[in-house]
Amino acid sequence: MKKLIAILALGLSAGAGMSADPALAWPQFRGPNGSGIAEGQKPPVEFGPNKNVKWKVAVPSGFSSPIVAGDNLVLTAFEDGKLYTIAYNRATGKEAWRAEAPAKQIEPFHKTEGSPAASTPVTDGTRIISYFGSCGVFCYNLSGKELWRHEMPTVSTPFDFGTGVSPILADGVVVLVRDENKDPKILTIDAATGTLIWVKKRESKSAFCTPVVSDTPAGKQIIVPGYGRMIGYDFKTGDEKWTVIGMPAAACTTPVVADGTLFFAGWAPGDDVKLPSFDALLKESGDEKLGYITRDGLEKTPLKGFFDNQDFDHDGKLTRAEWDEALRIVSASKNSAFALKLGGSGDVTKSHVLWKQTKGLPYVPSGIVCEGQFVLVKDGGLVTAYDTKTGKAIYEQERAVANGRYYSSPVAANGHIYFACLDNGAITVLKAGADDPEVVARNPKLNERVAATPVIADNALYVRTAGFLYAFAEKKK
Known part of the structure; x- marks a missing residue:
């Protein structure tokens, strides 16, 4: 039932030791190339x-993951009604600097399942780019001095869930997808000057996933899942090059590219989840005489705590039309895991999809390609591994990691994959590439929510919880 409630709110976020280029050890959401893998690193498995x-340091609220930028870990945060980009020294955890991103209005967001500081920054080793749905894109140098800003109006996301996408950088260009109610778009900005390069309108309103940039036989492209379809855009012009039809109603997961093949897995409620009719919900609320559902009435239903997300026009009434619109969005969901051969044009749904599966699909955490397997985790601690070449299930929906919900994406290093549970911060480590889910370590709970994806650098695992940032590393003997 908790999963159903969260779904509806969405409408539905280097060598051993210090790397040779420490500024790029983990430069964006999910690390190098968005892969979730830290080559050459040896973080602890028991912690x-x-x-x-x-070290352990208190941090303000936010769902964003840290990145490695120079000597610091950098994240976005929300504190006392203000938005910040904050840097913490990698060696000590001490705060190095913070820069406010002034917002005239904070975007609407769900108070427990969303955050106005959900977008992970990105760096090219010289600059740090932060994005806030409330006010736009901000660029800083490694010392926290603002270099430029690209201001944007406050975003309006489906069901007022809040922003989930993170910016990425490639070839000196910032790429940002802004799927929202009023003006969905994809745009690119010159990272050196802040000048807008191009902007293209999107049809997708309900998506929360970070794009990926990849070289393809048809040139460099930006690949973006979204409502109804996944699209490949030309990197230089923004022109649509290809599309795959059939996506989750609210795409939360990010694709990953490995060996020239794109992998994607995502789930949102559709035919596999039967939502109540308006009449059934109205009866359960006790508001039948009114003909609409009140805030107090919704508190008597499984949607307790989610009135503002369903009351689209914020008039204090959840009407039949509003609920029917929610059901319409949900009914369009097409869920799957698939591998896609890059380089096609037009509708490549039938011509370039190499394989497709429908079990073990994740809701929020993105899949990881590791040692020939596409590994997925879904709520309940269920782990699935598909062979990357054939799509054959190596193991399917095995209850291998801590029971609970999962928002953070798995990360990997040194032959191990790390899975962080949202509800209590319990992190389970599995052996990568095994024929069965082989548990290496079941670590004790951190006793706080972990929504942010962990970071691997400096032979350490950096974990952001609801109130702290941890650095876990083997003690030197």
């Missing part, structure tokens, strides 16, 4: 509140 803690 917890009282084990292998290098």
Whole structure:
């Protein structure tokens, strides 16, 4: 039932030791190339509140993951009604600097499942780019000095869930997808000057996933899942080059490219989840005489706490028309995991999809390609691994990691994959590439929510919880 409630709110976020280029050890959401993999790193597999803690520091609220930028870890945060980009020293955890992103209005967001600081920054080793749905894109140098800003109006997301997408950088260009109610678009900005390069309108309003940039036989492209379809855009012009039809109603997961093949897996409610009719919801609320559902009435239903997300026009009434619109969005969901051969044009749904599966699909956490397997985790601690070449299930929906919900995406290093549970911060480590889910370590709970994807650098695992940033590293003997 908790999963259903969260779904509706969405409408539905290097060598060993210091790398040779520490500024790019983990430069964006999900690390190098958005892969979730830290080559050459050896973070600990056993850790917890009282084990292998290098340092721990209190941090303001936010769902964004840290990135590695120079000597610091950098994240976005929300504190006392203000938005910040904050840097913490990698060696000590001490705050190095913070820069406010002034917003005239904070975007609407769900108070427990969303955040106005959900977007992970990105760096090219010289600059740090942060995005806030409330006010736009901000560029800083490694010392926190603002270099430029590209201001944008406050975003309006489906069901007022809040922003989920993160910016990415490629060839000196910032790429941002802004799927929202009023003016969905994709745009690119010159990272050196802040000048807008191109902007293209999108049809998708309900998507929360970060794009990926990849070289293809047809040139460099930006690949973006969204409502109804995945689109490949020409990197230089923004022209649509190809499309795959059939996406989750609210795409939350990010694609990954490995060996010239794109992998994607995502789920949102559709035919596999039967939502109540308006009449059934109205009866359960006790508001039948009114003909609409009140805030107090909704508190008597499984949608308790989600009135503002369903009351689209914020008039204090959840009407039949509003609920029918929610059902319409949900009914369009097409869920799957698939591998796609890059380089096609037009509708490549039938011509370039190499394989497709429908089990073990994740809701929020993105899949990871590791040692020939496409590994997925879904709520309940269920893990699935598909062979990247054939799509054959190696194992399917095995209850291998901590039971609970999952928002953060799995990350990997040194032959191990790390899975962080949203509800209590329990992190399970599995052996990568195994024929069955082989548990390496079941670490104790951190006793806080972990929505942010962990970071691997400096032979350490950096984990952001609801109130702290941890550095876990093996103690030197």
